[in-house]
Amino acid sequence: MITIADVTKRFGPVLALDRVSLTIDKGERVAFVGSNGSGKTTLLRALLGLIRVDGKVTIMGSDVALEPETALRTVAYIPQIAPPIEAPVAEVVRACAALRDKPEQAIWERAERLGLTQDRCRDKRFRDLSGGMKQKLLAAFALAAETPILVCDEPTANLDTAARAAFFEELATRPPSSIVVLCSHRVEEVRAIVERVVELGEGRLVRDAPTQELLRELATFRVEVTLRDGADDTALLARGFERTGLGRVVIQVSQERKLELVTLLLREHERSIVDLSVLPVEDLAMSHPSQRPVPHLKVVGS
Template identity: 40%
Template sequence: MITIDRLTKRFEKRAVLDELTLSIAAGDRIALIGSNGAGKTTLFRCLLGHYGHEGRVGFDGTAGRRREPQALSRIAFVPQLPPPLRMPVGELLTFAEKGAGADPVAMRAIAGRLGIDLDEVRKRPFFRLSGGQKQKILVTVALGRPADLMIFDEPSANLDPAARAVFIDLLAERREASMLIASHRLEEVAGLVNRVIELDRGRVVLDDAVLDRLRAGEFRRAEITLAAPHAPFALALAGWGFDADPSGLRFTGPVPAAETFRFLGLIARYGSLIERMSLEEAPERVM
């Protein structure tokens, strides 16, 4: 579907993307991870044709420096920061309907599930909405239109917990679309993806095919030491089949390789409690 070959983007001579090479197949659902400044948003902007760049980005076998309108029409995008649009919400929805083929009935249903009444905000300028309202409108527009590829840059950052849960459900229902999701909420998107790609300094440092690992039955062995006993953490690890020593400080157990992403999302919630942690490939495979 998309082939990226030696993609390079510089800002003031600094390479934010450094000869990045990657292929995205139809049906791929990719969690894109990496620290701030790793190049995630810049990659998205290059795919969308917002930035000029070196290297090639090909859609279905065609490649060039500029995206073809036909290819861009197949991509839905939710940015990390909502644009400062001054148009009323109703005008934005009409534009999405006529310019991008969004279904007004679907948009109303999606917005309702996210907890926003389109009639209530229709006449209000988009830039005057709250951060959560803006994000819900952008998600509504993106999911209300047909798209072969959906790109989400920290899409749930401004959503309340109830809306985040609905958003994940909505993504799971879009089985026909490929997805690129950048998110710091690891535990939320783990169940949606079949690949995990990590960027660091503009290059791919991890490309983990989750389904391949699931089929292979690979496991990793984790050892975690806490600074002080913590009952909720012990209970969470017990659900993963971990053993605890008598002190309640040291835990060991297996982590299915296909579940590594979800496991790290769980661990991230308790990061301040962890004194030491290791996660290594297990010597054996479970068949």
């Protein structure tokens, strides 16, 4: 169990965390979401005892600031930014295996399941790996440690589609009692991994809800329209669309406005439209109503 009690963190004038409190129980999978700079990584770092904070964080009853070794024995971490390690990958793998008292093979097996083979990387310097290769290796270290708690910061941001799916599968094989805490911007990641979402805004906890509730509410769609040559887009711009190129306009709308908009487009602009696509927005922060970059659709007559 993890408890975060009244945690505040300032970086000079920036209040990165403002009296955040929450509890994560055995078996829970939780995502921290929110826009860039909202405090997600800082909260993870506070949880891991990597920064000094006001307030208190305990893991399985041990205070991370006072007894970090005991508190963190049960935790593995996949950082957002890989450390610039000079040593060759094979040496890093050896050191990590020794640290966790696991065979090196356990790490290589995990890496290979994520699509990173030994022969492609073992002799390279860790810092020279590509972003995705580093992320696969860091994930392999954390997964192979088989700790009851896994903490990850944007764990699939650099992964290709196959590796992302493999990572989700690896997480699914963890014991049901284990805890997963992650920071994410990706709807797909949150949907696949967690049941609870904690949303931060300017360092404050602004929401703590089941994933389904949040996804339902945040579901946002991008409606892209391609117009016939010479067609007038003034009426669409007046409804809140933005031009993205010659003859192309786009708007971002909520789930309930999507149908209303498409109906209206087909009714009133059918003759000027060549193509119409409706795509789900796969970015959690972008889709929050308070951070939408485009104004709400103005329906004619309303």
